[in-house]
Amino acid sequence: ETGVTQSPTHLIKTRGQQVTLRCSSQSGHNTVSWYQQALGQGPQFIFQYYREEENGRGNFPPRFSGLQFPNYSSELNVNALELDDSALYLCASSLVDRLSRFSGANVLTFGAGSRLTVL
Amino acid sequence: AQSVTQLGSHVSVSEGALVLLRCNYSSSVPPYLFWYVQYPNQGLQLLLKYTSAATLVKGINGFEAEFKKSETSFHLTKPSAHMSDAAEYFCAVSSTYGNNRLAFGKGNQVVVIP
Numbered sequence: 001e002t003g004v005t006q007s008p009t010h011l012i013k014t015r016g017q018q019v020t021l022r023c024s025s026q027s028g029h030n031t032v033s034w035y036q037q038a039l040g041q042g043p044q045f046i047f048q049y050y051r052e053e054e055n056g057r058g059n060f061p062p063r064f065s066g067l068q069f070p071n072y073s074s075e076l077n078v079n080a081l082e083l084d085d086s087a088l089y090l091c092a093s094s095l096v097d098r099l100s101r102f103s104g105a106n107v108l109t110f111g112a113g114s115r116l117t118v119l
Numbered sequence: 120a121q122s123v124t125q126l127g128s129h130v131s132v133s134e135g136a137l138v139l140l141r142c143n144y145s146s147s148v149p150p151y152l153f154w155y156v157q158y159p160n161q162g163l164q165l166l167l168k169y170t171s172a173a174t175l176v177k178g179i180n181g182f183e184a185e186f187k188k189s190e191t192s193f194h195l196t197k198p199s200a201h202m203s204d205a206a207e208y209f210c211a212v213s214s215t216y217g218n219n220r221l222a223f224g225k226g227n228q229v230v231v232i233p
Contacts, residue, residue, distance in 0.1 A: 004162065033220070040128070042209050042223030043163070056219050090162060105151050105170045106219065110162030 002027050004111035006091050012117045013081050021076045021114045023091030031055070031096050032074040033108060034066060037088040049074055050096065081118045088113040121146040121212040125224035132204075133232045138182075138197040140227045142210030145191065152193040153211040153221065154184055163209065169193060180204070205231045 005024045013019050025032050031050045035043035045058035049068035063079040072093070078085055092108035122145045132138050144150055151170050155163040167178025174186040180203075184195045193210060207228050211221040 035221075035223075040225070042211075042225050043221070045220040045222070048219055058220060092163075105168075105213070107165055107168065108163075108221070110155075110164070112160060112162045 004091055004093050004109050006089075006111040006114050008114055009112070010115045010117075012119060014119050015081055015083060017081050017118075018077065018079045019081060019116060021078075021089050021091075021116070023074045023076070023093075023111060025072045025074070025091075025093030026109045029093035029095045029109065030072050031094045031106070032068055032072065033092045033094070034074070034076050035090040035092065036060075037090055037113070038084075039087070043090055046076070078116075083118050086116060086118045088115050121150060121214060121222045123210045123212050123222060123224040125210055125227055127227060128225065129228045129230065131230045131232055132200045134202060135199050138195070138200045138204060138229065140195040140208050140210075140229070142184075142193045142195065142224060143191050144193060144210075144212045146212055146214065148214050151213045152184075152186060153213070154178065154182070154193075154195050155209045155211060155223075157207045157209065157226075159206075166195070166208075200229075200231050202231050202233065205229055 007022045033048040034046040037043040047057040048055045052068045065077045068074045090113045092110045094106045124143045153168045154166040157163050167176045169186045177183045182197045207226045209226045210224045
């Protein structure tokens with residue numbers, strides 16, 4: 001089975017620009033979560049998508065938005081980039097059902113991440 | 120809200136010695152607890168998880184962790200360090216209900232000294 005793949009692996013943007021990061025979930029998984037990992041920090045939850053709808057959001061401003069597609073792949077969009085947005089962005093997928101989608105026991109499979117540098 | 124504390128960002132251990140990484144959690148509801156490992160240029164890989172079954176949890180690569188509710192701890196151990204254990208380790212907590220997100224600690228960078 002294929003794992004979680006993310007693209008691009010590295011990118012450089014300037015302040016004020018917009019960026020789109022992409023994620024293909026592991027085969028058979030239906031839920032995607034996004035995390036931001038700043039240098040020297042643990043990952044911070046951005047949001048999760050279940051069956052194309054947002055299923056929980058962390059403490060991030062509205063300029064962070066996302067999409068999930070019918071094939072369960074996902075995009076993370078960040079508008080009006082700021083210097084502090086420089087980080088590794090991790091995508092994780094999992095398989096949940098309607099009852100367990102709010103369960104914290106679901107195991108996540110992480111991709112290798114997209115490293116964003118904002119100058 | 121849940122949170123975890125990992126002290127000591129860098130941990131050095133001699134090859135063959137005990138690996139001990141400490142994790143203390145804060146949660147107002149029964150927690151689920153996880154340890155993940157991150158190798159350079161790779162995603163996070165699950166080492167083990169506690170989901171209210173046995174308090175001593177065995178994971179991959181010889182690691183294990185013990186859930187102690189009275190101490191709000193979930194420390195990770197491995198009896199004998201190997202060079203391949205050099206990586207960053209993250210403790211994470213989530214809720215048993217109503218919360219589907221992981222709250223991670225800041226991580227421990229483990230260096231194995233030959």
